[in-house]
Amino acid sequence: MKIRPMTIEDYDEIYAMWQTTSKRALSAADEREQIRRYLERNEDMSQVAVIDGRIVGTVLAGHDGRRGFIHHMAVLPEYRRKHIGRCLAQTAIERIKAQGIDKTHIFCYQNNETGQSFWSDFGFKKRDDVFVFSLDNERL
Numbered sequence: 460m461k462i463r464p465m466t467i468e469d470y471d472e473i474y475a476m477w478q479t480t481s482k483r484a485l486s487a488a489d490e491r492e493q494i495r496r497y498l499e500r501n502e503d504m505s506q507v508a509v510i511d512g513r514i515v516g517t518v519l520a521g522h523d524g525r526r527g528f529i530h531h532m533a534v535l536p537e538y539r540r541k542h543i544g545r546c547l548a549q550t551a552i553e554r555i556k557a558q559g560i561d562k563t564h565i566f567c568y569q570n571n572e573t574g575q576s577f578w579s580d581f582g583f584k585k586r587d588d589v590f591v592f593s594l595d596n597e598r599l
């Protein structure tokens with residue numbers, strides 16, 4: 460298994476993978492041009508796991524200058540529980556840390572028990588003191 464930076468050339472393969480692993484989390488923000496912009500703004504930070512030439516795992520990693528954020532942490536079902544996710548998360552967080560950022564946040568659906576177990580096992584602490592508020596900017 461090899462972990463390497465995600466490139467926009469990976470887009471078709473990773474988007475197809477996300478249809479299986481992360482459908483609920485997909486939005487217009489995951490279209491090709493948005494992902495291209497994300498990868499350009501956060502150079503070499505997002506990662507893919509590759510086995511026999513096939514992408515089997517992804518993680519989007521970036522920061523806003525203050526805090527790191529991770530999205531689309533995903534591993535294909537048939538490759539799970541082999542610590543591929545852990546390796547991807549570790550690489551992503553190392554990249555965030557290397558940018559001088561001292562804390563990383565993730566968003567996880569409340570009923571995603573697998574995601575919660577995964578992040579807790581990694582060492583993330585679940586916050587009970589924060590809500591996420593979101594605005595569709597077209598409403599302005």
Ligand SMILES: CC(C)(COP(=O)(O)OP(=O)(O)OC[C@H]1O[C@@H](n2cnc3c(N)ncnc32)[C@H](O)[C@@H]1OP(=O)(O)O)[C@@H](O)C(=O)NCCC(=O)NCCS
Binds near residue numbers: 480534539540580
């Ligand atoms: C979450 C996900 C990325 C984990 O990938 P993975 O490669 O299977 O994870 P790892 O093998 O690295 O697991 C590391 C640890 O996380 C925990 N963990 C992972 N999957 C778990 C599960 N289904 N149930 C309980 N704990 C789990 C375990 O502690 C595990 O260590 P162990 O296997 O030694 O017990 C994968 O299940 C996935 O793609 N899920 C769908 C997408 C998703 O929900 N992503 C998270 C969004 S917040």
